[in-house]
Amino acid sequence: MVKPILKWAGGKRQLLDELYSRFPESYSHYHEPFFGGGALFFDIEPDNGTINDTNTRLINFYKQARDHPDELINLLQSFDDPESDPDSNRRFSDTNRKGKEIKNYYYQQRELFNNRPHGDEYDELEEAALLLYLNRTCYNGLYRENSSGGFNVPIGRYSNPDWVREDEIRKASRVLEDTDIRNTGFEYITEVAEEGDLVYFDPPYKPMSSTAYFTDYSAEGFGKEDQEHLRDVAQELNENGVNVILSNSGVMYEIYDEAGFHVEVEGATRSINSDGDNRDEVDEIIATNITPEERQRAGQQGLADF
Template identity: 40%
Template structure:
């Protein structure tokens, strides 16, 4: 597998696989280091495989899984293959979910926890990552008896690529402390709510309006420092207000993770502090 054909090893809320072409044509022609402070499933970085990358996420379990894929791939593959030999009945799924939550309670961040993280993502409803107030994974089974937890070739390519990547678990601002002029930052930021009651919080910490305002201030500071910045989010009044003065382009998207199929279409914006409007034919 060519590294440029790598795809995410998990399905993640707000994943950008369907927007890769739109994002790709809006990348700066050249840049120094590559930074993603909200890496999630990592669709863009895995499609580009930049040489000098710093990947960050506040989700400790996700970051742990990235590191296990990088550092302990062989042991991880043994565990995942073993799980995949068992038919994923409802009973087995909930047994695996309880095992994962037990490790979470005991803070056992080991290879088995990473294997369970991937397994549950592939066998839970809609590939959704959601936790309760205690931080326990609580997504139900997807009712599919036979689903492969991994593409062996893909996960090996990801492991090889990640060996040259810095992976951190910090606040988004701290994750960008070393950014320099000419570097590129892609903010796949947590979604601003489409309405005040919508549920867009996939970690127990959530991402408040105050956080969105802090992020926009950081975007402006980095712009002043000569850093290339690109950000994606819902097309909402709040987002347009926060990034007024920057290049804002609207894109049609499908929302893969939504319990209501009618709400799986929507509009997002790609915001940049460089470049020109992309002309559509």
């Protein structure tokens, strides 16, 4: 079992037992089209399959962790404490692009990270290192982009933040070695998933209320039509003999129930919330086409027939 490297909104570490209880007795390849922090993937440590996310910088991070772990770790080890003074030898040591004062090292790193959406040249390895650094030092580990695609989370308050994550990177590099890492829409799965494979969908959730914005980890969002299209893709996979497990917010119960999936409500505590003292349990569904009779026996957690 490998720990996820990144904190990520909607992480599934607290839902792992419930997800495993829906696994089939055996499956061939494992696919995760909405990867995020990859809690289930890293817990399974599959030998092959695909992972995907539409967040280009997130996918770049996993590719760098897989292909260049030593270089990534070395670069992370060269970074300073977020509260320290900016590096005078790098860009944005005084002001950001808009002329606003850069007060500390964190905000300089954030401005350097945002080279990609602003059209500047960027280095993929450095961008990956900056993503992990910001993820471990920003406010509450939140990933959020503005409408222009720029990361805009303020600095967090940590006594001894670990942004190197050497052990996690090395283990993740090993697990990802034979994994096809993609940066595209979730529809790709209809072309690669074969009969007997297992697909886990963990899309950006439809908000439980008008004040909840679980889709705002990227500038694009994930709306009603996307949710319905995902349901249709899940149905297509079911017709092709692919094992499907999907998690979503409780308000999505009906559309999967009506589509013929086995749907149950589970409670899940949000791991990321703007109010750290208000991480209440919210209703979440798990939908699957795997019947109770086809599911693995208790105690088989994480085993697959590759």
